[in-house]
Amino acid sequence: MADAAAVSAPPAPDAMEGVVATEINGANGAEAEDAAAAPQPVATETLYIQNLNEKIKIPVLKASLRGLFKSYGEVLDVVAHGNLRMRGQAFVSFPSAEIAAKALKEVRGFPLYGKPMQISFARTPSDAVVRRINPNDIDAHKERRMDHKKRTRYINPLKMKFKAKRMAAEMDAAAAVPVSRRPHIQMPDEYLPPNKILFLQNLPESVTKDQLLALFSQYPNLYEVRLIPTKKDIAFVEYMDEGSATVAKDALHNYKLDGENKIKITFARK
Incomplete structure (x- = not known):
């Protein structure tokens, strides 16, 4: 099993910038215009990471992410779960959006445990960020987060996809049960x-x-x-x-x- 110590440092900032520049320059004119016209994502203190290796145990994965990002500044928190909905994803929080933006720019695409990380800014602040910036608001923040979770439970596209697959499997299992008047x-x-x-x-x-x-x-x-x-x-x-x-x-x-x-x-x- 791979462990946190096996994670090597990400490519140098200049190398990462070269990769990004190559990708942008390689786009055709229409794509470049669309990219320029598209609204830029708002930088936040928390990074949302996808495409993580699902075979790595959660404690090892969190330690690896913390070790990878700590060179950019203090890492307030790393959140990762092994449940079906959150598998292969994580959140990494920093004290400021500037630190998070620098880390995103330089680490995006880094192959952690053989899979290039997809990184974007989280849409909402993490508990650790709220606790650091406005500790008096932490209880209200948690209440808003739980309310949002309840309201979106049944409309989350990923959950709906998993639910449809699960219900299809259950329907197949039910159809396979033989009909008989004898006690089952x-x-x-x-x-x-x-x-x-x-x-x-x-x-x-x-x-x-x-x-x-x-x-x-x-x-x-x-x-x-x-x-x-x-x-x-x-x-x-x-x-x-x-x-x-x-x-x-x-x-x-x-x-x-x-x-x-x-x-x-x-x-x-x-």
Whole structure:
């Protein structure tokens, strides 16, 4: 496994500027005019980095980024996560936009762990920047960030893409379940490893999404409920984390939603 010590220094500033100049001069006249007319991005204190090597463990990746950028000034924070939505991305924050702009100019395209980094300015300030510049506003800043996250949860293009793929896979899995009047023998719960998605079976065919939302929202961190149009007796319930899903599963397994049939709840297969 590669580690932070294996990261070499980025190309010299002059070399990086030469690469950029070559790319601009190589464009045709129309492209050059468009580039000149396009609004320039506003420099901020935080850089948004994409195309990072997803095979590198998060602690090693963060240490490598910190070591790479510290030569340009103090690095306030490095944020990177291993979840599906944020994989291959990171944020690096500096005390000023000037430092961030210099780092972007000189490091953009540097092949960190074999993949050239794509760098741009972040659209919003990071927690570390707000804490440094205006510490009295940090609580309000976090509240605004969480509100924005909730409002855009269902319209984020990347999330919608992953959701569409996941729902297609679930539809395929549901379609593959053979229709039989004989009782279906379920895999015992202990053979299904815990995760944040619950698989509901033996639901009344008249069940609605609102009914399931009302039932499962009694337990914190509910993310969404997904019904399967072609199989009305099954559904998927997703929580924000594995622990919350486990609490809901333990509480509602064998619950009689219609007063008769018991709901079978297991962890979903990955």
